[in-house]
Structures are given as C-alpha cells and as structure tokens.
Amino acid sequence: MAPSIETRQLTKSYGQFTALSGLDLNIQGTKCVGFLGPNGAGKTTTMKILTGLIRATEGTALINGVDVVKDKKAAMASCTTIIETPEIYPSLTPKEALSMLCEIRGVPRQERSKTIDEVLARVKMSEWADKKVGGFSKGMKQRVNVASTLLSDPEVIILDEPSSGLDPRGMSEVRDIVMSLKDRLVFMSSHLLAEVTEVCQEVAMIDHGKLLVYDTIENVTAKFAGGGGAVEVSFAGDVDEPLRARVSKLPGVTSTTKSNDRHLIVKFDPAAVTQDKLLESVAGLKAGALTFTRASGLEDAYLSLIKETL
C-alpha cells in the first residue's frame, strides 16, 4: 500500500478562534509535498494533529489509513517528524537520544549502532555523536532532529520548517537529504518557496485554516501565477506607497505587490513591454533600485492565492 496522509473535515478551535476549518487533504504515494501558507494559516496545527501533539476539535487525521487518535502507536509506527524545532534531553548525547528512539521504534539491537552512525554521518554530526546535546547550538540540535527522522526507515516523514535554525550550508544539506528520500512520502511546511520549488513535486496551500489548492507545482503555477511575467525588484530604501504607485504606472505593468519592506514584485504584460525595457523604466525612476530577479512561478501563485500575511 502506498504511504498516505489524509485529513477529513479536520477542524481545530481555540475558544472563538478557529485555527483549522474543515480541512480535507488526501495525499497518496511517494513524493514530496510542500505545505504552504502565511503565519497562522494552520500548517503547524495540521501537523501537530497528524502527530498526536494536539487533538482535533472535529474531523479525522490518518497516516497510512490509521486514525492517529484511535491508534497513535500504529499510525506513528512508520512516520517520523520534526515539529517546531524539538529539544533533546540536554544530558544525553546524540547517540543516546537516537538510541532511545530506535528502541521505542523497535529497531533491532544489532542494527541500532550502525543505523545511528549512518544517520549521524548523513547530517554531518558524527564527530559530535558522544557529546552532550545541552552544549549544542540550535542548528546542531536541528541536525540531530533531522537524523531522528531517518531512523527506522519511515514511509511518511512530516517536516515543519526543517531548515529552521540552520545556516545556509545546513539548509542546503537538508534540502539534499529531503531530495534523496525518493521512496517515501515527505510532507514539508516551509516559507522558503525556492526551497519548496526545488525539493517538492506537489504543493498544498492553506489559509485561515482552509485548503486553497492541492496540486502539482506545475499545475498550481499554470493556474494561479498568471500568464504574464514577473520580476522582484529590491530597493536601497523602504518601498513606500508613492514609490509603489510610481512603479505601477510604468508602461506594461499590470500589478505590484510588496514582498517585504524593500522588495517589490512587479507583474507585467510581456505583450506590452519586454523585461529589459521594464527594468530600464524602473531604473529610470532613480528610486534606488538595486537588483532585479525573476520571480518564481510558485511565488506568483502564492501571492495571487494568499492576499494577507496574517
């Protein structure tokens, strides 16, 4: 049976606040699925319900067809996770912490040492294997957390922002590890759209606790990124409303969106203006434009689907 993650009418309320509202998601097969949405959209809530850290107010969450509330032991038997940068008992070494998980997961005694050595080598933590975790940096702990997800040959891996706390090299290594997990179902939340584009084949986007879209990245991009071109322009200073308005009035520009304080995503109609002419026009504003990058299709789709950041 192919690995699967399924939620049926999954709802989670905290008093008057609804974090998840009837989420229906059915992911089947071996692939990597990016889970996207703004802060507070319900991504971590979904993942916590799937892993038994919190309970749904209504609905069902299943891993490999097993209800996580009714039989968490069976549901988690072939699923490993990283949710919200876990901490490890500070007096234990990575070897001991991973050995504890191996024992819990029923990894045979004769395979434990080899398995732990292998996963620690994969996350470049071999030389720290016998040092106490209490003295580790956040990034080093996250590497051990990543190693913990590779133990016991899981079919399903749930990763909540796995690059969190890692330096650029660490991020790149985690991406490589995730990409190497070809024969599993990886469900990964991230705010790094470039990372998701590189690593995942499919995306599920969620906002205000509701699923907006679940499809392949190609289909999502084709449907929601729009047919026009898009560039991201970075400025030396903050992008204020008058500057955004000036850019919006340039020939061929169809819309502008601030991606952060100093970045503006400029969508344009290629039939009306070529990209080089548009860049000349932006530079001609003498507003401190520093760099131009082609905005990714997924980013366009994200911005078109998700209008608010909170």
Next chain:
Amino acid sequence: MSDESKSVVGSLAHVGITAKYNFLNYFRARRFYVMLAIIVIITGLLTTLVGYYRPPSFVGGDALGFYGAGWGSFASFVVVLSAAFFGGDAISGEFQNRTGYFLVPNPIRRSAIYVGKWLAALAASTIILGVFALAMLANGLFYFPGSIPWEFVESFAFAWVYLVAAMSLAFAFSSLFKSSSISILMSVILLLFVFNVIDTVASLVAGIEPWFSITYAAGIISDVLNVPYPAHKVVTSLGAGRRFTLAQFHATIPEGLLILGVYFVVMAVLGLVLFERKEFTS
C-alpha cells in the same frame, strides 16, 4: 531496514525505555548533584553540631532517640525536596523545554512516557533518600555501635512510601502547569507549608483529625521512632480552670499508609489524565 526486521514494542517495554533514558538524564543533570550537595550540607551540619555540642536529645538516650531526632526530623524534608526537584517539572518540562516534541510524536503512548518518567524520578529520589539514610546510619553507629533499631528500618520504608505519594502529587502538578518553575514551586509550597498549616488549623484550632492531609499521614515516619507509639489523639487543657483544650492527632500506621496510598492512586490517575489531555501548543 525492512519492516520485517522492526519489532512491535509493547507499552511495558516503552515504560522501561523511557525510564532508562530519563534516569540517565537525571543522573547526569546538575540538579541531581545539587540535591546531593543539600544532603551533604544537612548531614554535615548535623554531624558537626551533634559532635561538638552533644545535645541530650540526640546522644543522651538510646539509639532510637538519636534516629528520632536526626532522621525523624529531616526525612520528610528530604522527601519533599526530592519529589519537587525530580517530579515537579518532569511533565511541565516536556512542554516548556520542548523535549516533548522529540519524544511524543513517536509510536509510544503518553501513559508509557508518564509512567517511565515517574519511575525515573522515583529512582533518582530514592538514591537521594538512601544517601541521607546511610549518612544518618553512619552517625548512629558512631554513637551507638552495633545498634540499628528495627523502627529505623520501618521509618525508612514509610519515608519511601511518602516519597511515592509525594512524587505522584508533584507529577500531577507538573501535568497541570506548563511552566516548570511554577509546578516545582507549587509542589514545594504545598508539601512544605500549605498542608502543614492545614494540619495545624484542623487539629489544634478546629479539633478535627486531618485525615485528608498527606503531611499528616507522613507523620508516621517520625512517630514510629517513638516508643511507645504516640496516642491517636492527645488533648491538652490550657488556661485558668483548664477551659481551653488543644487536640493533637497522630495517624496510626495503617491509617497513615492508607492515606499515602490513596494520595498515590488519586494523584497518579489525575496526573495521567491531565497529561493525556494536555496539548503541545506554543
């Protein structure tokens, strides 16, 4: 690794695994050595003061009197500190320190985690209590060579039963709160002050036997070192014409053990239910 090579681990085995690694964590943690240091300070002070001043309450009578004055006065304090140190944040720490995010999302029941951590905390506390008992024993044998009263062995056993009940209570508070410091503080305040105040008010002021109090039941630890065992109820008349009466209660040994047993069961169930229902929210 093939699925066939993985074995299904039972909940009892999970309890043992959790207990083993939590004990390892306790054993290497600073707090274990802080507790040991507290025991060394208490016994060091007692040894020095008794050796220098030779107070009659310690060395003026028999061995039983010595253990009553030394062990009987401090054993409950050591139990409370150990329970609070090792049990006070055992569960709340999983939330506040986020270690629960590493352990809970695994094929393991929360009840197995709870019981495993409880056993680890009890084992660490038993070592502390054992070290204190050995230090008292060494002092006792110095002043009264070759004489270890049976009542001291009984008292140690009752102190351990008190530890079991106090640990359950500390774990229940630990499950109730998400803050480690609050759950430790609540355990200490309750076991060192609140219950003692309730005992005093109930017995001396209201004349009611405080059968509902864990510290009242723990009185058997020191009472058993008195021969004969104190009367269940002692009434003292005071004032002109002896118009005012004060009642003081001593739990009998079966009553004390029963109260401690009830505390253990009720608090264990309460703590477990709270932990099962508690959510890992940020």
